[in-house]
Every structure is written in C-alpha cells, then in structure tokens.
Amino acid sequence: MPERIIEIQSLTKKFGHFEAVKNVSFHVNQGDVFGFLGPNGAGKSTTIRCMLSLIKPDSGSIKIFGKSIFTHRNEILSKTGSIIEKPDFYKYLSAYKNLEIFSRLSSQSVSKEEIYKMLDFVGLGGRERDKFSSFSHGMKQRLGIAQTLLHNPDLIVLDEPTTGLDPQGIIDIRNLILRLKNEQGKTVILSSHNLAEIEIICNRMVIINKGVSVVEGQVSELMNQEDLVVRLELSNKTAAKALITDQYPGIKITDINESCIEIPLEKSKISALNKALVHAGVGVFSIESKRKLEDYFIKMVSA
Amino acid sequence: MIFIKSIYNEVIKIALKPRSYLGLAAITVLVGVILFALKSDGMSIISFVTSSFEQTLSFEGNVLNGNLVAFIILQMLIVQIPLLVALVTGDLVSGEAAMGTIRMLLTQPISRTQLLLSKFIAGGIYTLMVIVWLGFMSVIMGKLLFGAGDLMVLNSDGLVIIQEADVNWRYLGGFLVAFLALFTVSSLSICLSCFTDNSIGPIVTTMAIILLFTIIGTLDVHVFDSIRPFLLTTHMASWRSFFEDPLPIQEIKNSILILCIHNVVLIGISVYVFNKKDITA
Numbered sequence: 001m002p003e004r005i006i007e008i009q010s011l012t013k014k015f016g017h018f019e020a021v022k023n024v025s026f027h028v029n030q031g032d033v034f035g036f037l038g039p040n041g042a043g044k045s046t047t048i049r050c051m052l053s054l055i056k057p058d059s060g061s062i063k064i065f066g067k068s069i070f071t072h073r074n075e076i077l078s079k080t081g082s083i084i085e086k087p088d089f090y091k092y093l094s095a096y097k098n099l100e101i102f103s104r105l106s107s108q109s110v111s112k113e114e115i116y117k118m119l120d121f122v123g124l125g126g127r128e129r130d131k132f133s134s135f136s137h138g139m140k141q142r143l144g145i146a147q148t149l150l151h152n153p154d155l156i157v158l159d160e161p162t163t164g165l166d167p168q169g170i171i172d173i174r175n176l177i178l179r180l181k182n183e184q185g186k187t188v189i190l191s192s193h194n195l196a197e198i199e200i201i202c203n204r205m206v207i208i209n210k211g212v213s214v215v216e217g218q219v220s221e222l223m224n225q226e227d228l229v230v231r232l233e234l235s236n237k238t239a240a241k242a243l244i245t246d247q248y249p250g251i252k253i254t255d256i257n258e259s260c261i262e263i264p265l266e267k268s269k270i271s272a273l274n275k276a277l278v279h280a281g282v283g284v285f286s287i288e289s290k291r292k293l294e295d296y297f298i299k300m301v302s303a
Numbered sequence: 304m305i306f307i308k309s310i311y312n313e314v315i316k317i318a319l320k321p322r323s324y325l326g327l328a329a330i331t332v333l334v335g336v337i338l339f340a341l342k343s344d345g346m347s348i349i350s351f352v353t354s355s356f357e358q359t360l361s362f363e364g365n366v367l368n369g370n371l372v373a374f375i376i377l378q379m380l381i382v383q384i385p386l387l388v389a390l391v392t393g394d395l396v397s398g399e400a401a402m403g404t405i406r407m408l409l410t411q412p413i414s415r416t417q418l419l420l421s422k423f424i425a426g427g428i429y430t431l432m433v434i435v436w437l438g439f440m441s442v443i444m445g446k447l448l449f450g451a452g453d454l455m456v457l458n459s460d461g462l463v464i465i466q467e468a469d470v471n472w473r474y475l476g477g478f479l480v481a482f483l484a485l486f487t488v489s490s491l492s493i494c495l496s497c498f499t500d501n502s503i504g505p506i507v508t509t510m511a512i513i514l515l516f517t518i519i520g521t522l523d524v525h526v527f528d529s530i531r532p533f534l535l536t537t538h539m540a541s542w543r544s545f546f547e548d549p550l551p552i553q554e555i556k557n558s559i560l561i562l563c564i565h566n567v568v569l570i571g572i573s574v575y576v577f578n579k580k581d582i583t584a
Contacts, residue, residue, distance in 0.1 A: 015581075015583075049583075050581065051580075052409075052410045052582070053409070053410075054406060054409055054410065054582035055581040055582065055583065056581060072410075074412040074413065074414060075412070075416070077410060077411060077412040080414035082410050084406045084407075084410065085406070085408070086403070088402055088403025088404050088406065088407060089403065089404060089407070090316065090319075090404060091402065092319060092320055092321065093319060094317075096317070097315075101312050101315065101316070102407060102408075103413065104308040104309070104311065104312055105305060105308065105309060105312065105411035105412070105413050106407070106411060106412065107412050120441075134372070147407070230437075
C-alpha cells in the first residue's frame with residue numbers, strides 16, 4: 001500500500017455564513033500526480049490554503065508527511081513547494097533577487113549558482129537581472145515554478161501552473177511535472193481548469209464542487225466507469241441511426257455533420273457495431289473513440 | 304538563524320524599495336531649505352526672538368550657531384517625520400498582501416510571529432536611519448555651516464543657555480527619545496497594516512491618529528486631561544526635555560516608559576492579529 005503523503009479528514013471552513021469547504025476528505029499518495037478539479041468557487045483554493053496553513057479551518061484534520069500541519073507547520077513547509085493562484089513577487093526586484101529573498105527562508109541553503117541554474121532550467125536564463133515588473137505572465141509563471149523547486153521539495157503544490165503560458169510553455173511544464181514524478185519520485189498536487197491537462201498528467205484526482213468533494217480516485221478507473229464517446233463517419237447516416245436505435249434502444253445519438261454522428265458506447269461493443277453497420281450496407285469511413293474528462297467533470301459537478 | 308535571515312530580507316526589501324528614499328530625500332530638501340533660509344536671514348529671526356531680553360541681557364558671541372540651528376530644525380521637522388516613517392512602515396504587511404507576496408512568504412518554513420517581528424525590527428532599523436540622517440543633516444551640517452557655540456533655548460519657563468560642552472550628549476539623548484517615539488509610530492503603522500490588505504490605508508490611518516492625538520493634546524479642554532499623559536503624541540515632543548535645565552529626569556523616564564508600553568501593546572496586538580489572520584489575498 002503506497003504511503004499517504006497528504007491525508008485530509010472532514011475539512012470545514014466558513015467565511016461568515018458562507019461555507020466554502022464542507023466536510024472535505026481525500027488523500028494523496030507518495031509519487032502521485034494528483035489532480036484537484038472543480039469549477040470556480042468550488043473550494044479548491046480554500047482547501048489548498050488550509051493545507052499550507054494560510055487559512056485556519058474551522059474543523060477537520062490535515063496531515064502532511066504523517067504530521068499535522070497545525071503542530072508541525074515549519075517542518076512540513078520546509079519539504080513543500082507551492083504556487084497559490086498566481087506567483088506574485090516583488091515588482092521592484094529582479095528575478096534573481098526575488099529568488100534569493102525566498103531562498104533565504106527555505107530550509108536548505110541555496111547557492112548563487114543554484115539560483116542561476118534554476119533560472120536557466122525554467123527558461124529565464126539571461127533575464128536574471130530584469131525586474132519582475134517587466135516580465136510577461138508566462139515568465140512570471142516560470143519564475144514561480146523556479147521558486148517552488150529551488151529548495152528541492154518532496155511535495156509540490158501547483159495551482160493553475162500553465163495559465164498564461166504559450167503552447168510550448170504548457171508542454172514544458174507538463175513534461176517537467178512528469179519528470180519530477182518519474183525521475184525524482186516527487187508528489188505533485190495540480191489544481192487546474194484545464195481538464196485535458198489533468199487527464200494527461202494525473203494518475204489520481206478529486207473533484208470538488210460547492211465545497212464538497214464529489215468524487216476521488218484513480219483517473220483511469222473513474223474514467224472507465226463511463227462509456228466512450230464514439231464518433232462514426234458513415235456513408236448513410238439515416239440507415240445507421242435506425243440500426244443503432246434498434247440495437248441499443250434509448251441511446252443518445254448526436255449529429256455532428258452530414259456524415260458524422262457521436263454515440264456513447266462501451267469499448268467492447270464497438271467491433272460488433274462496426275460489423276452490424278457493414279452487414280447492413282452502411283459504409284464506415286472512420287471510427288474514433290474518446291473518453292472525455294470534460295463530460296465526466298460536467299456530469300459530476302451538475303449531479 | 305531563519306529569524307536573522309528574515310530580518311536581513313526585510314531590510315533588503317526596504318533598502319531596494321524606491322519609496323524608502325522619499326523620506327531621506329524629503330529630510331534633505333527640508334533641512335536644506337531651512338539651512339539656506341537661516342544662512343541668508345537668520346540673524347534677523349534671532350534678533351526678533353532676543354529683542355524682548357535685550358533690556359536685561361546682553362548676547363555675545365555666535366548666537367546663531369550650529370547647535371541652535373539644529374534645535375530649530377528639529378523643532379520644525381519632528382512633526383513631519385512620522386509621516387515619512389509611516390510611508391514605509393505602514394506598507395510592510397499590507398503591501399505584501401496587496402502585492403500577493405504574503406502568500407509566498409507564509410508558505411515558507413518561518414513562523415508568522417518571527418516573520419512579523421522581523422518586519423518590526425526592519426521598520427525600527429529604517430526609523431533609526433531616518434533619525435541618523437536627520438541628526439547628520441541638522442547637527443553636523445548645522446555646525447559645519449554655522450560653527451559651534453552655546454545653545455540658547457527659549458521654552459515656557461524662559462531662556463535656557465546650555466554650554467557648548469554640554470550640548471552633544473543632550474542631542475544624543477534627545478535623538479534616542481525621538482527614535483523611540485518614531486519607532487512607536489512605526490509600530491502603530493505596522494499594527495494597522497496587519498488589519499488590512501490595502502497598502503495606503505494604514506499610512507493614512509496612522510497620520511489621522513497622530514493628527515487626532517495632537518489636536519487632543521493641544522486642546523485646553525479638561526475632559527481630555529486624564530488621557531493626555533498617555534497619548535503617543537504627548538511623548539513625541541519629549542526630546543525637548545533634554546534641553547531643559549535642570550534635566551527633568553522623572554519626566555523623561557515617564558515618557559520612555561509610556562512609549563515602551565505603547566510598543567509592547569502594539570506589537571502584541573499585531574502578533575495576535577497576524578497569527579489569527581486568514582490569508583485570502
């Protein structure tokens with residue numbers, strides 16, 4: 001059984017009368033890239049802030065590395081790197097100076113060379129002396145990543161790390177997270193609105209909605225509970241629709257264009273359907289199956 | 304060790320913030336203007352003050368000397384200095400919240416109390432720099448431009464003449480008490496800064512409080528008699544006590560004690576509020 005790095009039990013936080021987080025429980029295992037999903041205002045940020053002791057919960061327990069954040073805050077934070085919402089640094093200081101400021105507060109001593117190396121690693125080599133205020137959003141994100149990784153933490157909490165990045169930047173961050181997991185065994189919590197990103201990177205996830213954890217588990221297992229979305233490109237759409245309705249009564253058929261339809265179907269039934277269509281004289285030009293986290297997410301949060 | 308590093312961080316942040324130099328620049332300009340005015344037409348101002356004593360006293364030597372110039376400068380500027388201090392210290396916590404850096408700081412392995420105390424100490428160091436600069440500009444520049452001499456001070460009891468050899472330690476004592484008073488202003492602004500995420504609010508509120516206390520302190524209304532001795536502003540002028548003869552030691556001790564109590568209370572409130580505060584910014 002994998003070691004549990006984070007264990008959150010019955011977490012509740014109210015702001016006045018508004019209950020931002022209601023009885024949320026989940027756990028994160030050692031080496032997980034854990035997706036933290038939820039619509040805006042779902043309570044993701046509040047939960048992450050509670051985990052990092054920025055917000056004091058009204059009730060519940062938060063254990064990180066087996067210890068309570070309320071009693072072992074400094075010890076836990078010394079092994080944790082995080083970006084909350086967006087990386088904010090001192091506008092009047094350079095990238096190097098900003099990292100130097102934060103490195104002084106970390107548990108490990110970080111040399112000048114290591115700061116330069118980290119800036120180079122995140123693609124800010126040559127911009128060390130530029131002021132933070134002159135940076136683009138993507139560069140700010142990269143500096144945030146650099147600050148997060150500078151003291152070589154075991155647990156990394158990233159809140160929307162790819163927001164504002166160009167496509168290459170998004171791929172770089174994605175690869176970086178996978179490298180941190182695969183090569184260094186780091187545990188990563190990734191809060192993101194980019195569902196495709198979660199689907200590609202994360203092995204486990206929790207969905208939070210209206211302050212409540214809706215579902216938690218392995219991404220692949222949760223997705224397998226759902227039918228695939230199968231897109232068929234056909235020579236005769238009308239005949240195909242009649243056959244499909246006959247074989248699977250009540251099935252929802254979505255028209256995509258003159259020759260394409262989409263249907264929800266179990267993987268094991270795709271081959272049989274293909275045979276039936278061909279047997280009925282309907283030409284099948286292409287079959288494309290996909291499982292959409294987006295659909296699953298919408299289903300979960302609207303339930 | 305991390306506490307020392309945090310203090311160093313806070314000092315560096317103040318030192319690299321352009322706003323921090325506004326106060327020093329303002330002192331340089333204000334003192335420069337006063338020195339220029341006194342150099343151009345200082346004797347006529349002095350004659351106006353001494354004219355009432357000329358029938359009973361004769362003034363010899365360099366009356367308008369560096370010691371008197373420094374005293375005039377301090378008397379004129381000590382009211383403005385709190386604004387210059389609050390401009391920097393009032394921003395130390397709320398400015399971090401407004402910028403969002405408070406989140407980054409509070410996810411580092413340093414306790415909130417240590418972080419806040421390092422800000423108080425850095426604020427104190429900045430206040431000391433302001434006072435040292437004011438001392439340099441008034442006493443040193445005053446003596447360089449106007450020469451040394453006995454100090455003639457006019458206070459409510461009459462005219463006090465302090466021998467030249469007796470002046471320097473009085474200035475040192477006066478500056479130390481002025482530093483304590485300004486440090487209290489710094490503590491007040493940092494304390495207010497803990498209550499808000501707005502960068503300007505604590506600076507304006509600090510000045511409003513000082514203005515209000517000054518008005519209460521100067522209004523000759525009996526209803527304020529009981530609170531007046533405990534107001535911060537009452538003791539902000541205590542540096543002047545060092546230029547009385549005999550030295551009112553009990554009065555000075557009392558001021559120091561009240562200012563220290565102010566600081567302890569303000570720092571205590573700040574630590575409590577900051578530790579309880581939810582960081583939602």
